[in-house]
Amino acid sequence: MKNGQFFLFGILFLLSTTTYSQQALTAPPAPIPAEVMFGDKRTNFQLILSKPIDARGKFSFFNVTNGAVDYKNKADETEIVVVNNVLYDLGHNLKASAGAQWHFKLGLVPLMGLQFFKANPTWLIIVSPSICLLPGTNMETVSILEYKPSLGQKTRLYTRAQVLYNQSIEDGLHARSGYTFRAGITHKKFTYGVGMNFDYYGPSKFEKLNSGLFVRVSL
Structure with a gap:
């Protein structure tokens, strides 16, 4: 229940942030992709939000929310990670980032780094x-x-490969990694297809595999 309350709070925060950004800036808002995969072992959820903060577009807010829950609704199998960053445009598709993530096991995790972003249709x-x-x-x-x-x-092929890797700097041990693959068809705002998630946890790289069907909508 506690994880569910945090998840609900995160979604409400994202919606309020989106409303504020749309009111503050006259530029058309960027689409917000929200995706759910119904796998053979659990359900995965991902939402990505990117919004400019100032009129010049030098500062922006970037959020990634990831969630997973098994079909028996076990508390120890429920995962929620919400990453919030403020980005500053350095030019040449490169941005400096600073912010924090709320992690379902680690709590509040401050972070700083860089982001390279390049996109076309x-x-x-x-x-x-x-x-x-x-x-x-x-x-x-x-x-x-x-x-x-x-x-x-109005139709496109959709493919995605996504990689996460987290390693301790202090002892060099593996902490968390994940490999996500999607393939489907996009028609207007909706995308449907098949997906696979390979997730690994801790120094021993405990493995969780999940495959199934996904649906994605650009809000």
Whole structure:
């Protein structure tokens, strides 16, 4: 129940932030992709939000919310990680980032780093290395590659590869890694297809695999 309350609070916060950004800036808002995968072992959820803060677009707010829950609704199998960063545009598709994540096990984790972002209608590339400052000092890198060629006037192929890797700087031990793959068809605002998640936890790299069908909508 406690995790569910935090998750609800995070969604309400995102919605309020989106409303504020739309009122404060006249530029058309960027789409907000929200995705759910119904896998054979559990359900995965991801929402990504990116909004400019100032009129010049030098500062922006970036959020990634990831969640997972098994079908027996076990508390120890429920995962929620909410990452909030303020970005400053350094030019050449590079941004400095600072913020914090709320982690379902670690609590509040301050972080700082860089983000490389480049996108067009066919390609999207994000590489975001950061240093997590608490409870230990860890290096974390998130990379996303999307390929979305046009198949028609309102239809596109959708493919995505996403990699997460987190390792302790102090002892060099593996903390968390994950590999996400999606393939489907986008029609207007909706995307449907198949997906696979490979998740690994702790120094022993305890493995959790999940595959199934996903649906994604651009809000």
